[in-house]
Amino acid sequence: MNLEKVIFGFFIVLAMTLNFGFFLGDIDNPSHHHVYELYAAIVVSLIATVLKFGDRTHVGAILLSTSLAADLQLITAAILWAALSGKMDEPSLITYIVSLSGGALMANFVSVILLIAETIGQRR
Amino acid sequence: MNSILFLILRRLRRPLILIIVCFSIAIFGLTLMPGLDNEGRPWHMSIFEALYVISYTATTIGFGEIPYAYSQSQRLWLTISIYLTVIPWFYAIGKIITLLQDTALRAAITTERFARAVKALQEPFYILCSYGESASVLARTLDEKGMRVVVIESQQERLNELDLAETYSVIPHLCADAKLPENLIRAGVHHPLCSGVVTLTDNDEVNLAVAVAVKLMNPTLPVLARAERDDIAANMASFGTDHIINPYTLFGDQLAMRVHAIGTYILHEWLTDVPGDTLLPPETPPRGRWVVCGYGRFGKSVVENLERENITTTIVEAMPELTGCDECIVGSGTESKTLLEADIENAVGIVAGTDNDINNLSIVMTAYELNPKLFVVIRKNRRHNDTLFRQFNADITMQPTEIIAHECLAHMIAPLLAQFLTLVRNQSNSWANQLISELVSVVGETVPERWAITVSKDSTPAIAELLGKSTPVSLHNLTQDPANRSIRLNLVPLLLLRDGVPMLVPPVSTALQMGDRVLFCGTPDARSALPTLLNNSKILTYVIDGIEIPDSLVWRWLKQKLQ
Numbered sequence: 001m002n003l004e005k006v007i008f009g010f011f012i013v014l015a016m017t018l019n020f021g022f023f024l025g026d027i028d029n030p031s032h033h034h035v036y037e038l039y040a041a042i043v044v045s046l047i048a049t050v051l052k053f054g055d056r057t058h059v060g061a062i063l064l065s066t067s068l069a070a071d072l073q074l075i076t077a078a079i080l081w082a083a084l085s086g087k088m089d090e091p092s093l094i095t096y097i098v099s100l101s102g103g104a105l106m107a108n109f110v111s112v113i114l115l116i117a118e119t120i121g122q123r124r
Numbered sequence: 125m126n127s128i129l130f131l132i133l134r135r136l137r138r139p140l141i142l143i144i145v146c147f148s149i150a151i152f153g154l155t156l157m158p159g160l161d162n163e164g165r166p167w168h169m170s171i172f173e174a175l176y177v178i179s180y181t182a183t184t185i186g187f188g189e190i191p192y193a194y195s196q197s198q199r200l201w202l203t204i205s206i207y208l209t210v211i212p213w214f215y216a217i218g219k220i221i222t223l224l225q226d227t228a229l230r231a232a233i234t235t236e237r238f239a240r241a242v243k244a245l246q247e248p249f250y251i252l253c254s255y256g257e258s259a260s261v262l263a264r265t266l267d268e269k270g271m272r273v274v275v276i277e278s279q280q281e282r283l284n285e286l287d288l289a290e291t292y293s294v295i296p297h298l299c300a301d302a303k304l305p306e307n308l309i310r311a312g313v314h315h316p317l318c319s320g321v322v323t324l325t326d327n328d329e330v331n332l333a334v335a336v337a338v339k340l341m342n343p344t345l346p347v348l349a350r351a352e353r354d355d356i357a358a359n360m361a362s363f364g365t366d367h368i369i370n371p372y373t374l375f376g377d378q379l380a381m382r383v384h385a386i387g388t389y390i391l392h393e394w395l396t397d398v399p400g401d402t403l404l405p406p407e408t409p410p411r412g413r414w415v416v417c418g419y420g421r422f423g424k425s426v427v428e429n430l431e432r433e434n435i436t437t438t439i440v441e442a443m444p445e446l447t448g449c450d451e452c453i454v455g456s457g458t459e460s461k462t463l464l465e466a467d468i469e470n471a472v473g474i475v476a477g478t479d480n481d482i483n484n485l486s487i488v489m490t491a492y493e494l495n496p497k498l499f500v501v502i503r504k505n506r507r508h509n510d511t512l513f514r515q516f517n518a519d520i521t522m523q524p525t526e527i528i529a530h531e532c533l534a535h536m537i538a539p540l541l542a543q544f545l546t547l548v549r550n551q552s553n554s555w556a557n558q559l560i561s562e563l564v565s566v567v568g569e570t571v572p573e574r575w576a577i578t579v580s581k582d583s584t585p586a587i588a589e590l591l592g593k594s595t596p597v598s599l600h601n602l603t604q605d606p607a608n609r610s611i612r613l614n615l616v617p618l619l620l621l622r623d624g625v626p627m628l629v630p631p632v633s634t635a636l637q638m639g640d641r642v643l644f645c646g647t648p649d650a651r652s653a654l655p656t657l658l659n660n661s662k663i664l665t666y667v668i669d670g671i672e673i674p675d676s677l678v679w680r681w682l683k684q685k686l687q
Contacts, residue, residue, distance in 0.1 A: 036152075039171050043148040050141050054134025082172035 011048040012063075012115055015070065016108035018044055023105050027098050028091040035081070038101065042074045045108070059118050063111055070107035073100045128232050135223050139216035146212045150178045150205035157198040167192065177202070182209035234298070239310040241296035247272050250536060251311045253302035253323040253334050255282045257507045257525035258350075260289075262322065262532050265398050267291045269537065274311050276302045303333040305341065313341050320346040322532055324369075328356040335365045348532055352421060367542070369531050371524035376425030378527075379501070379520070381549070383409050383433045387556035392545055394560070395645065396534040397571040407519055410499050411435055412472030417457035417487050419447045422477040422503055422522075438466045442478075458486040463494055473499035477522075481509045485516060538574040540643035544619040547628050559629060563645065567614050572645040574618075577658065579640040586661040590668075591638060597668065599642070600632040604667045606656045613653055615646025 018041040025032025049071055052064040077100040084093050154174040161167040169177070173191070180187050181202060194202070223229060242249075249272035252259045256277075263273045263286070275297040277283050283297050300307040302323065312318045323334040328351050335349045346366040351357040357368045381389040386408050393406070414430055416423050419441040427437050439452035440462055455462030457476070468474065474491045476484035484502050491498055500518040504510075513521055534541045548556065563572070581588045587597050599620070605611040620630040621641040627634070636642075644654070657664050662673050673680075 035171060036155075039148075039152065043144060046144050047141055050137055050144065053137050053140070054130050056130055078172075082170070085170075 008051055009115060011044060011051055012108075012111050015041065015044045015048045015067075016105070016112050019070070019074070019101060019105045019108050023098060023101050025098075028095045030090045030094045033094055033098055038074070038078060038081070038097070041101070041104075042071075042078060045070050045074055045104070048111075059114060063114055066107045066111040066114070070104040070111070073104035073107070077101050077104070128229065128236060131229060131232065132223060136216070136219065139212065139219045142212040143209075143216055146208045147175075147178060147182065150182075150201075150209050151175050153201050154178060154198065154205065157195070157201045159192060159195040159198050161192045169198075178205055178209060181206055182213050184210065235300070235310065238296050238298040241294070242274055242310065242312040242315065245272060245274075245296075245312070245315065245317060248317045248319040249274055249312065249315075250319055251276070251308070251313070251321045253277075253308075253311075253321065253330075254325040255279075255286055255297070256324060256326060258528040258532070259322070259324045260285070261526065261529040262324075262536075263295060264289070264291075265529070265533055266536065267293060267295065269399075271536075276300055276307055276311050278302070303330055303337070305337050308334070308337055308341065313338055313345065318342075318345060320348065320366075320536065322348045322536070324348075324350045324528055324532070326350075328353050332356050332360060335360050336363060339363050339365065346535075348535055350528055367531075367535050369528055371527045372421045372425040374527050374531060375422070375522050375524070376429040379409070379426060380429035380433055382406065382520075383411070383430070383435065385553040385556065387553040387560060388548055388551065391548055391556045391560055394563075394571060395541060395545065395574060396530040398530075398533070399571050399573050399648075401571045402569055407499075409501070409520070410472040413438065413467075413470065414473040414475060415440060415457075415463070415466045415468055415471045415491070416475045416477065417441075417484075418476070418478035418503075419444075419449045419452060420477070420479060422479075423447075423475070426475050426477060426501075438471065440466050456483060456487075458483055458490060460490050460494060463487075463491055468494050468498075471495065471498065473501065475501040475503075477501075477503045479503075479505055481505050481512070485512060488516065488518065538576045538643055540576045540619055540621060540641060541574050543621070543626060544628070544643055547619070547626060551628070563616055566612075566616050567645065567647050567650075573648055573651045574643065574645045575651055576641060576643045577654075579636050579638055579642075584658040586657065586659055586664040587636060588638065589661045590664060591636070595665075595668065596635045597664070598632065599630060599634045599636065601664065601667050602636075602642075602654065602657060603632060604657075606653060606660075606663045606667060609667045609670055613646065613650040615644050615650040615654070617642050618645055619643040 018037060022033055022037040022041055045067065049064065049067040052060060052067055055061070055064065077097045080093070080096055080100070151171060151174045154177060155169050155171055157169070159167045159169070177190065250266065252263055252273055252275045254277055255263065255275050259275070263275065266273050270292065272293060273295050275283070275286060275295055277297065277299060278301050280299050283299050286295060286297055298307065298310065302308065302325070313321065321334065321338045323331045325331055331349045331351060335347050338345055338347050343364070348367045348369065349360055349365050350369045350371070351360055352370055352372065357370060360368050378389060378392070381392065386406065390406065413436045415438045416427055417440045419427070419439050423439070423441070427439065430437055439449055440455055440457040441447055441449055441452045442454070442456045444452050444454055453462060453466050455465070456478070457463060468491055474488065476487040478484055478487070481504060484504070488500050488502055492500070501520040501522065502513065502516070502518040504513050504521050504523040507523070507525060534545065577584060579587050590597050599617050603613050603615060605613050617630055617632070619642070620627040620634065622637060623639070657667060666672050
């Protein structure tokens with residue numbers, strides 16, 4: 001067992017599950033989507049990105065790019081939230097945010113698939 | 125570039141994760157701390173506000189308590205946050221600074237920058253492997269001629285010299301071992317515009333390794349290599365090194381040429397010197413018995429060439445068993461006893477050819493005292509001793525680095541020149557004298573420019589067009605001034621190469637054919653005027669018949685009607 005792989009896998013799966021938790025619920029109902037869950041998703045996603053830094057393998061490069069895609073959408077969602085809260089009616093604002101987090105969820109999903117593929121391909 | 129980026133990212137992984145974790149804890153905690161707004165209502169910071177507060181706190185900017193005065197619990201948490209975030213922040217900054225000072229990283233960055241500079245070159249360029257004495261002369265001259273150069277050199281001090289030198293165009297340089305193929309690739313061996321590799325280090329093995337590597341990687345690329353040992357030279361020749369330069373053999377040849385054909389020698393010197401210099405008329409070495417001090421590679425070459433000219437020699441050598449001379453006087457030649465033993469008083473010339481400059485000067489000074497009428501040939505090893513040698517003012521000063529540089533220039537500036545010089549060596553002395561007087565009358569006393577042209581569609585479209593219309597173009601037309609056909613341009617065609625057959629100093633009445641290669645020498649003005657004739661068929665027609673072709677459609681139509 002490799003501690004590095006454990007930590008790495010943990011953060012990738014955690015990023016996806018947190019993202020999924022935030023995404024789950026009615027798209028226009030603010031009470032279904034908690035701001036702290038988005039916050040946690042961003043933090044974990046950023047850590048997962050940094051963990052992939054410096055990995056020279058091809059799979060490592062793709063993992064880094066999927067993470068960057070997820071970060072980009074989650075941070076855009078957070079910026080929208082900070083900039084537009086109070087200026088827009090809540091249901092339509094939350095629709096934007098949740099749909100962006102949905103995009104990030106897809107990227108995280110690809111990340112996890114790659115991780116699984118790599119694990120299965122491991123000969124040892 | 126990739127490797128550097130990944131190196132940085134990998135080193136920064138730990139500090140970045142630490143920053144993210146500490147910031148996230150601090151931000152999260154701050155949103156939980158209860159506060160009171162101006163009207164005394166309970167208030168919680170949003171995540172965005174907390175991010176803002178922690179960001180300015182951690183970077184020690186500090187804007188105070190925004191938007192409302194903080195409650196005790198918020199202040200408590202901020203106190204913890206300051207310690208929690210400032211430390212990783214500084215840790216990360218420190219790490220970045222250490223990383224920038226990392227020698228491995230800096231080496232990687234300079235290498236990468238060099239490779240990028242070479243890749244970006246848009247003009248033909250030469251690769252110089254070493255920046256020693258001869259290579260620096262070469263680089264400077266090529267730079268003055270507007271040709272691009274790339275330098276690989278393993279000693280940083282020499283490159284510092286290059287950094288400080290004033291050059292017209294930037295010379296990309298790298299401190300690296302030229303023997304390693306990857307460095308040669310970075311220097312542009314595979315670059316489509318690379319026109320050749322010149323390896324002039326004072327180590328034969330290095331030159332051999334570079335020549336082999338280049339010939340394996342890009343067999344069509346011309347290679348000029350310096351080789352002092354015969355076995356290395358033979359090895360280089362065996363896999364097609366284009367020009368092998370041995371300064372000692374070259375000097376021996378030149379000395380012999382001076383003894384038996386001074387005119388040929390002057391022509392040779394004049395055409396291989398740096399353009400724009402003025403050449404002093406050389407003195408002819410006297411015939412008679414010579415004393416040669418030092419029987420190393422230099423001495424051997426001198427003796428061999430002098431004996432070919434039927435000049436007898438007396439050899440003085442300090443270590444005869446090492447150099448393998450059978451009949452010689454043992455001694456260094458710096459003291460009068462040895463020189464008297466060599467019968468210096470009845471000799472006509474002395475060659476001071478050891479590899480120690482101070483010894484050479486000492487030999488010559490002692491010999492001068494014994495016989496002031498001596499013709500003096502002295503070998504100068506280090507360029508730094510220039511002042512000492514100038515004080516002495518010998519009849520011939522032989523400096524390997526300059527000989528190498530001039531030989532390389534002959535090959536690089538105009539490839540046909542080397543062929544011309546080989547042919548010249550087989551001509552008589554009077555032929556050479558006649559050519560020199562002709563050249564001096566046309567181009568003047570200073571060293572002329574040499575350049576070659578090829579008659580083809582791409583390089584001389586005007587000639588190709590007229591030949592296509594079966595209008596004959598002769599060499600004479602190329603010597604006429606494009607502005608006034610009765611004035612002659614200051615240039616002389618030296619060699620015409622047609623289907624591999626060379627024609628030495630072709631008569632100007634020769635008609636040109638497609639595929640001809642012509643070597644010219646002339647003034648810089650003539651050189652810059654010639655392209656007008658080669659590229660513009662209107663001007664070329666004017667020069668041939670004195671008829672001006674009208675430019676516009678209407679005038680051409682009118683002219684046709686009038687005829």
